[in-house]
Each structure stands twice: as structure tokens, then as C-alpha cells.
Amino acid sequence: MRHIAIVGSGPAGYYTAEAAVKKWGENARIDVFDRLPVPFGLIRTGVAPDHQSIKAVARRYEKTAVGDTVRFAGNVTVGKDISIAELRELYDAVVLATGAPSDRPLNIEGADAKNVVGSAAFVGWYNGHPEFAALDPDLSGRHAVVIGMGNVALDVARILSKTEAEFAGSDIVAHALAALQASKIETVTILGRRGPHQIMMTPKELGELLHLERASPRVDPADLPPVEDDAILEPGLRKSVTLLREFAAIPESIHGEKPLSLNFDFFANPNAIVSEGGKVTAIEVERTTVEAGRAVGTGEVYRLPADLVVTCIGYQTNTIEGVPFEERAGRFANDDGRILPGLYCVGWAKRGPSGTIGTNRPDGYAVIDLVDQDFASSSRKRGREGFDELAEARGLDVVSFRDWQKIEEAEIAAAREGAPREKFVDVESMIAARSG
Template structure:
């Protein structure tokens, strides 16, 4: 019996050793999947493919610049990347520089963890007017995402409406209203800092379709807004008695968040020394975006007033009262979620939901292909929930390797085949060591501005600095 167990253990180790594995995407989903695999398969090595020359995905380009503590997870990801068992291959776009079929031919296991990069639409008239902007683009702009860094926004309007009531909506409101001297100390992109320093925005209205019991932001985000220097606020609660009666049915985090809204709605901050204001407005459904006389720039949002029905306070029915009102504004930011895009026509893709069709991380009909994070679940949760998703997918991969479902055929060529293809196609892959040279340059530039780093936003410049640092 002991001999059998010994040979079984050796067989499993051989299977895990010879398996060639790559992960597409270097954000939290990709790194947490890699973390579980590397921890539980001591002989496994992984290639991580990223379309940008830099790693870390939404931690670098999605987390608000005034939340440096959230970005500390980069230290964990860096340790994984420098473990000697993960090779970062940056500046490679799957679907353009290499195909999904190329990866499947080169690797036993392919994990798709490339996130969500398409905006959701409201589907109402006026959505194409100037200064109607998606949250994704705006966040990318102030965080220095190369593809959004060239954007220009008209910040001369005094009133801005943000549609949506999640953490991203509050992030955007906070960035718009934070005193510029505070923003200067963060890693916000310089072009955004300069534009915001000239901003005339004084009032931000954060509008939601449902009520205070259904908001998607967290208590931490709300506390930051309440304490924001130089700002007064209004939280419009139409039926506080009903809300209070629902509290015993709620989870502890939801209860604490709702209690803070109830307390804050009745405790108005003094407006002395407050040149700006934000508001939380509930039970408003966007109906139409109104343009100016030239019909090319927004000057108002028409909303329908609704009320919620049903016994399920968590997922109530939204019922239109038929009443309408117009909220005057000069800019609208849509924080209503993102969708993923298929990077291959062969992928089984749910276009309505914007996710890959999968079961427990296994992509339907594509043996050896897995997906992790938002491309599998949609844009829900925070970094902690993405960690759980990544670890769960890692477990499934290990199960399939051990059970001989994947990695049992002819030995795959792995990275060598992909690097040969990239060379033939004149693609310049960036290694993690080269990224560290770029990282050092950004930190050095930041010192002159007295900020953590000054992000470089031109891809060609990124590559040149990375390569020069290792020449």
C-alpha cells in the first residue's frame, strides 16, 4: 500500500511538473490564481501574459489615487512575480499579437483573467452628448491608463450628476471634490491633476434607481465622503421610519452602513467654509439626457421618480410613479458597471451579461481553458472576493491536473513557442525585471513632484524606459 501511495505521489508530481500553464491578465484575478497554484504545486511554473507593459491591472489603474493602502497588495503580487516560478510577459495583446489558439497549442492550461473593459449603456436618448462620460474612462483618465490619458473633459460645469451608487461612484465624487492640495500628494496622473486644479465643479449629485437599503458602496467609502474637507452634504431619505424598521432584517455591515446614512441625514455638516457639496439622491431612474440649444452638450438629466415594492428589501421591484423631474447639470458620469469582451470568436460568450460561459471556472466546451475574476463573474465584489475567486479556480486546475483531465497529452512547447511567434511578429515583450526599471523611473519622477510616483502614460515611452533600464 505504501509503495502504491509513493508511486501515486510521484505520478502526480510528474504531471504537475510537465504541465505548461499561462494566465492572461496580470490584475488581482490573475495573481491570486497564480498564488494558489504556486503554493499548492511546488514544481509548477506559470507564464503571465499582459497587454500593457506594466502589471497589476485594476490595482494600478482602478484603485483611487487617494487609497494607497488598498494598493499595498502590489507587494504581495510582486513577491509572487519574483518567486522564480512566474514569468511576466507584458506588452502582448491576446487576439492581436497571439491568438487564443496559439496559447492552447503552447500550453496545457490557459487561464483567462483579463477583466472587464467595456462600458455598459443606459440606453436612453442623449447618451452620446458631449460630457456624458463612462466611469471606466474617467477612472482610467485620472489614474493614467494609457488609452484614456488623452481624453479631455469639460470641468467648467458647477453641477455634475453621477448615475450609480457603488464604490466607484463615490471614488469619482471624492476625486472631483477633494481639495487639490490633498490630491497633489497622491499618484494621480499629472494631466488629471492639472485639469482638476482648474475645475469649477461645486456640486456632485450621486443618483440611484433604488433606495438606501440597496446601495452598493461600503461604509468606508461613505465615511470618507462625510469627512471630506471643504464639503457639505445632503442625504435624501424619504422614508426614514421604514428604513429603520428594516434594520433588524439586515446583515451587520448593511445595518452599520444604513445607520450611518440615517444619522448623517439628520446631522447636516455646517456649511461654513464649505465651498462644495455632494448629495445622495435615491429612487430616480434616468429617462433622458437633455442637451443645450445646440443639442451637443448636456445640460440636464430627466429622471423618473419611483418607489420600491415587494417584501424582499434586498431585491425589491422598482415601480415608476409616472412623476418626472429634471436635474440641471453640465456633466454626467455613468457608473453603472462594466462588461468583458471575448478575445476570440471561439470563446463561449454571454454577450448580454458580458462574461465567459463557465462552470466553476471551467470554460464550457474548451478543455484546459479556465476563467477567473470579472471575466467569469461580471464586475462584482472587491479585491478580497477576487482573491477567493482566483483561489477557487486554482483548486479546479489542480483537480484537473491530478485527475488527468488536462496535461496528459504530448508535451506542449510552452513559452518558447510564444516568444518565437512574438519575435516573428515584431512584438517587444516586457519582463518583470524590465517593469522594475520602469517602476523605479516613475518613483524617481514622483520625488520631484513630492508624490509616490509619476505614472508614465505613453506606451512607447514605457517600453523604451523598460528596455533601456536593462541594457
């Protein structure tokens, strides 16, 4: 019998569990731990609420989660309720699939001003993550600036721009929907240090901006390189740049029909946050040029009005006591997934925040191959039995997958008309719902 502990129940965690089941079948016992009482990680709290088709991948993970081979153990914080050293004593292999849940800091002057928030916090707020549900961003100002040129920046800009009706069918939480409905924001500026050829935005997400009811995207034609230069781009990026060219060609008369302006500001590096009374009022920006793929300042400085700033500049893994960490890369120190004997990492915790949800599948299968190579002999570890004894001794309130199903049933029952669910946004309510 192989005893495997997976820390983190998002895509990387469940793809790893799936791989373990396919490798060893009933000759394995896999425990999937999560600090929240609910599974699926960024599928639940990271993917945009209006992207329900992407969230549907959780149904695949459910097939892995039911039965005796794989067990969900929610409401258990590794590093607090149980240490990494203890897990390594109990299990043949411990795989860290904790993702990269924290924002990379915006290291510029004034970044600590009120209403300057990271995307992990802002996305967590409108997705109902218990850690960020009480964020309460101030949307009473006219100008929002979103820093970043990836899909997360697009998500944030799109959510800020939508009407209430456009959230039909989404699982955006009630407190965020009410705040967005009352929003006074008139301009959303997406700020990027480099140019159109360096964006990390995919065509599908960019194309959604063409269908917003109250906003249309603006691109300055002067920011676009000669069209013949697009030939060197890989096909996906070429499609994205073609969409930017389409945005640049939208006539002013169309923009004038929409009450919200959605602007792309390329070649713009944030230098400082300007505030009054501790609250952001503007962002100081330096114009850049791109040399050998890098943004280089030109010395030209200007200010953009900003009543809200959301930074979408990347994420980093949270440290855990006893696990080597690469500060600069923001991930666990590892050699292609191996950290220490019996300790591994996978997904964003291994490679940093890159790739799509599907990228985690080959990652999960690869790490199980490593485990198989490293542990050829039969196990003498206690695994699940040992953890259950420890949990009882410490009074841990472990949430099972069946408990989660009861929580989900309660969320579905509480949904507003047309919505798939109304999420519980605090741990206490989740715990209470399992016995409802």
C-alpha cells in the same frame, strides 16, 4: 512540468499564479500576459489614487512575480498578437483573468452627448490608463451627476470634490490633478434608482465623505425608511445606512460653510440626457418606488442640471475571438470557471464585476484545482519555449517584470513632492523607460 498561461495581470491573474505555485512549485511554468507593459490591472488603474493602502496589495503579487516559475509577459495583446487557439496549443491550461474593463452602456436617449462618460473611462483618466489618459472631461460647468450607488460612484464623487491638498500622498496623475484644481463644479449629485436600503456602498468609503474639506454630504431625511427597518439589514449595510442617517442630520449651517454641495438623490431613475449643441446640459429623471426590491417608475418626472455625467452602472468583459461569451451577463460563458477543454476563466471574467479584490483569491485557487483535476498526466506542451519562438518570429516587444521594475523606478523618480509616483500615461513612454 505544467505549462500555464494566465491572460491578465490584475488581482485575479496573480492570485491564480500564486495558487499554481503553491500547487506545483517548480514543476510549473506560469506565464502571465497583459496587453499593457505594466502589471497589476485595476490595482494600478482602477483603485482610487487616494486609496494607497489598497494599492499596497501589489507587493504581495510581486513576491509571486519574481523568480523563474512565474513570468510576466507585458505588451502582448491576446487575440491580436497571439490567438487563444495558439495559446491552447502551447499551454496545458489557459486561464482568462481579463477582468471587466469596459463600461456597461447607459441605454437611454441622449447618452452619446458630449461630457457623458462611463466610470471606466473617467477612472482611467485620473489614474493614467493609456487608453483613457486623453479623455479630457470638461469640468468648466457647475453641475456634475454621478449615476450609481456603489463604491465606484463614491470614488468619482469624492475625487470631484477634493481640494488639491487632499490629494497629497496619492498617485493621481498630473493632468487630472491640474484639471480638478481648475474645476468649476459646485454640485455633485449621486443618483440612484432605488433607496438607502439597496445601496452597494461600504461604510469606510461612505465615511470618507464626512472628512472632505470643501464638501459635505446631503441626504433628504424623507428618503430614509423608519430607523427600526434597519434591523433586518446585514451588519455592513446597516453601518452604511447609519452613515446616511448621519448625513441627513448635518445642519444647514455646516453645509453653508462648504462651497461644494454633495447630494444623494435616491429613488431616481435616469430617463434621458438633455443636451444643447451636442453637450449635456441636464438629465431627465423619473421618481421611483421600490417594490420587491425593484425600482418602479411613478410617472413623476423632473430635471437635474448636469454639465458632466459619469455613469457608474457596472462593467463588462471584452470579448476575445474563439471564446464563448454571455452577452447579457457581460462575461465569458463558463461552467464554474471551465469554458472549453484547457480554457478557463477567473475573477470578473468568470463571475461578472462583483466582490472585492480579496474575493479573487479563492477564485484563483479554485480554478487551479480545476486545472489539476483536468490534467493529471504529464505535459507534452511546449509552453514558454514555444511562445518565445513565436514572439521572436512575429517581432513582439515583450516586456518582462524586470523591465516593469525599471519603469516603476522611473515613475518614482518623476513623482511630485509627497506622491509615490508619477505614472507614464502612454505605452511608448513606458517602453522607453525600461532602458533608462
